[in-house]
Amino acid sequence: xxxLVQSGAEVKKPGASVKISCVASGFTFSKxxxxxxxxxxxxxxxxxxxxxxxxxxxxxxxxxxxxxTMTRDTSTSTVxxxxxxxxxEDTAVYYCTKSREGACDYWGQGTLVTVSS
Amino acid sequence: xxxxxxxxSTLSASVGDRVTITCxxxxxxxxxxxxxxxxxxxxxxxxxxxASTLESGVPSRxxxxxxxxxxxxxxxxxxxxxxxxxxxxxxxxxxxxFGQGTKVEIK
Numbered sequence: 001x002x003x004l005v006q007s008g009a010e011v012k013k014p015g016a017s018v019k020i021s022c023v024a025s026g027f028t029f030s031k032x033x034x035x036x037x038x039x040x041x042x043x044x045x046x047x048x049x050x051x052x053x054x055x056x057x058x059x060x061x062x063x064x065x066x067x068x069t070m071t072r073d074t075s076t077s078t079v080x081x082x083x084x085x086x087x088x089e090d091t092a093v094y095y096c097t098k099s100r101e102g103a104c105d106y107w108g109q110g111t112l113v114t115v116s117s
Numbered sequence: 118x119x120x121x122x123x124x125x126s127t128l129s130a131s132v133g134d135r136v137t138i139t140c141x142x143x144x145x146x147x148x149x150x151x152x153x154x155x156x157x158x159x160x161x162x163x164x165x166x167x168a169s170t171l172e173s174g175v176p177s178r179x180x181x182x183x184x185x186x187x188x189x190x191x192x193x194x195x196x197x198x199x200x201x202x203x204x205x206x207x208x209x210x211x212x213x214x215f216g217q218g219t220k221v222e223i224k
Binding site: 035037044045046047049050059061062063095100101102103104105106107108109110 | 118149151153155160161162163166167172204206208211212213214215216217218
């Protein structure tokens with residue numbers, strides 16, 4: 001069965017960076033686009049960006065351009081999202097999701113990132 | 118960016134009720150629309166994609182319709198498990214965008 005297992009919760013200071021991992025299993029990782037979506041406490045869902053199957057093309061929301069980097073490692077079926085210059089507004093649960101024909105069909109369990117001084 | 122507007126933001130209903138949630142796009146997205154259910158503390162769960170295709174394993178009481186700019190999610194007979202928050206998402210163009218969510222509460 002498809003599983004996306006994300007790394008654990010992080011606490012970061014303002015200005016720091018965070019890198020979250022998402023290990024995929026149960027499908028041919030090298031064939032699927034992967035997205036990252038975040039959700040601030042008590043708020044809605046926010047799309048951050050997408051990485052193509054080979055990992056050589058990414059598209060980021062303009063909101064995060066310059067601060068976000070998405071990468072993937074086919075040898076370990078892992079996708080990564082790094083967000084830099086963290087501020088308190090980046091406190092959120094971050095999700096990796098698998099894309100099937102554009103729709104996010106499977107989601108990781110989420111990783112809580114808390115930004116606090 | 119394409120704006121997605123969901124209505125209502127909160128909906129109070131009883132078990133057995135027929136429930137409809139609307140999602141409007143600020144420009145045509147053809148049928149590149151998905152619906153998700155999210156329970157508190159959990160990741161979203163895909164219900165519908167391509168506006169009207171039921172995801173495998175999702176109960177048939179859920180249905181989706183619409184095209185271009187207006188879409189609906191209908192739950193034909195609300196069950197206790199269905200009290201949750203629902204989101205629409207367009208994937209016609211980047212950045213992909215979500216509606217603000219509709220919380221379905223027990224009346």
